[in-house]
Amino acid sequence: MSPVSGVGRANFEAKDMIGRADIGSHAAPSKGSTSRLLLALLGLLGVLVFLGLGVWQLERRVWKLDLIARVDQRIHAPVVDAPGSQSWSGFSVPDYEYRHVRLAGRFQGGANTLVQAVTELGGGYWVLTPMLSDRGFTVLVNRGFVPQERKAEFERENGGFTAPSTVDGLLRISEPGGGFLRSNDPAANRWYSRDVDAIARARGLTDVAPYFVDAEASGADSWPRGGLTVVNFRNSHLVYALTWFALAVMLAIALGGPIVAGRRQQGAAR
Incomplete structure (x- = not known):
């Protein structure tokens, strides 16, 4: 076999390089196609x-x-009686919240709880007072709103409020934990939500309903001011x-x- 001349060797190597380049040019679109397929998926x-x-x-x-x-x-x-203890075991939010209820009993003003709130009247407090109902159980009643500037006056005048009363209002569900980025602090008596269980424990209340009642509107010149529930x-x-x-x-x-x-x-x- 005759040896390959220099020119022949050069032609062979050039063809080999062209072949590899051709293979590479076919492989690149294949990778690109795979990427495009993945992006499409x-x-x-x-x-x-x-x-x-x-x-x-x-x-x-x-x-x-x-x-x-x-x-x-x-x-x-039409207003109905607030659910009694026989209903509490199966208490369900979808079935009871915002019912128009009536509650008769006697307020226990010595256990008022002021919960920080902002309403259409400005900043202040919701006044939650336990009511011992005529049916033997206790319900926290949100009697309404007191502005910040009237807090001290309210506490002086209502600390021993124990009047027998009948309250019509909306049944509301407990608000556990606290407000936005603020947790209730029972030890310091700072409240940011109407947490029925926590308030009941802090006030030593027993046989307490798992809900509270937002009282209906009171007189325009009276405090606390009821009827400010926003639905x-x-x-x-x-x-x-x-x-x-x-x-x-x-x-x-x-x-x-x-x-x-x-x-x-x-x-x-x-």
């Missing part, structure tokens, strides 16, 4: 997630509208749903745009 997953969140918000909207209708019906329904359920679920659906559409367009452009280029090349 992630984008499709995002579209499905956005659609799912939109549907969930629509379901929440149906639930919220039903809640608003039920609460409105209860608020304007307002935020219902922005339709806006949220439309937002999620819009994001799904925008993401779908972003995914489909390059595909459509690519097919147009292929059609033009033909």
Whole structure:
């Protein structure tokens, strides 16, 4: 076999390099295609997630509208007796909250609890006073609001308030723990929420109902001022749903745009 000449060897090596470059040029698009496929799959997953969140918000909207209708019906329904101890074992928030109830008994003013609050009248306190009902159990009654500047006056005049009374109002559910970023401090007598269990323990109360009652409106010149309960359920679920659906559409367009452009280029090349 004759030895390969220098020129022949050079041609062979050049062809070999061209072949490797050609292989590399085919391999690179393969990696790029894989990346594009992964991105497309992630984008499709995002579209499905956005659609799912939109549907969930629509379901929440149906639930919220039903809640608003039920609460409105209860608020304007005829007054009924506050639930007694025989009902407490099966006490359920959806079944009882915002019922229009009546409670008769005697206030125990020596165990008042002032809970910090902000109302349409400014900053001050809710006045929660235990009432020993004529039926033998105790209920915390939110008698109303006292402004900050009237706190000392109220405490002087109402410290021994034990008048027999009949209270009509809305049944409310306990607010455990405290307010936003502020925890109740029973030892220091600082309260930021109407936590029935904690207040009952701090005041040494027994046989206490697992709810409190927001008293109805009192006289315009009397303190505490009742009837300031705000019944307002935020219902922005339709806006949220439309937002999620819009994001799904925008993401779908972003995914489909390059595909459509690519097919147009292929059609033009033909």
